[in-house]
Amino acid sequence: MTLKEIRSLDAGCRFHEEYRGEKVPLFEEFLELTKEYPDMLYDFELKEYPVAGNERRAYETADRVTALIEEYGLGDKCVLNAFSAVLLQYIHDKYDGRYRLHGYYPKSLLGESQNRDPYDILYCACVCEDFTRETFDRLKQRGIDTWAGTRFNNREMLELARRCGATLITCDNPKEVRETLREMGLHT
Known part of the structure; x- marks a missing residue:
């Protein structure tokens, strides 16, 4: 879609009536909003991947995103997220870690890697399969913080995440997940 087409969409209509009419923000507009929340941790997912014919665009996008993150002083308040081991390695190498x-876990979700194990450079990994304490422990032994992926979106799955030792949950339904976590005594 073009930017004009994206900006014509209603970004809030499917969530709650109070958000009807909200527009998809530009990244810079979102970063302006972050000023109101200085203690928030941001997880910025990069969606342009360096697949055949798209390498230049993917790397330029990653560079523009990191430049804006620096401009807004969010370097230590964010994680950069991708389903591409190659893109994550590019960011790690270009910006000296x-x-x-x-x-993500399992590794197959990250696509092909170039010359190193992507888990050698990760700060955190969303576990999307093999929800066992052993999986979470193996990642932690490598120094990787374990997060629960979007499948952890109901009480049963949130309890499993707690038992496995997840430290953070990424979700598409944050309001409901937060309320359930509060009921479980796991969120203030």
């Missing part, structure tokens, strides 16, 4: 990187 300055950014915390967020990947």
Whole structure:
């Protein structure tokens, strides 16, 4: 879609009536909003991947995102997230390991890697399969913070995340997940 087409969409209509009419913000507009929340941790997912024919665009996008993150002083308040081991390695190498990187488990979700194990450079990984304490422990032994992926979106799955030792949950339904976590005594 073009930017004009994206900006014509209603970004809030499917969530709650009070958000009807909200527009998809530009990244810079979102970063302006972050000024109101100085203690928030941000997980910025990069969606342009360096697949055949798209390498230049993917790397330029990552560079523009990191430049804006620096401009807004969010380097230590964010993680950069991608389903691409190659893109995560590019960011790690180009920026001398300055950014915390967020990947996924199992490794097959990260696509092909170039010349190193992507888990050697990750700060955290969302566990999306094999929800066992052993999986979480193996990642932690490598120094990787374990997060629960979007499948952890109801009480049963949130209890499993707690038992496995997840330290953070990424979700598509934050209001409901937060309320359930509060009921479980796991969120203030």
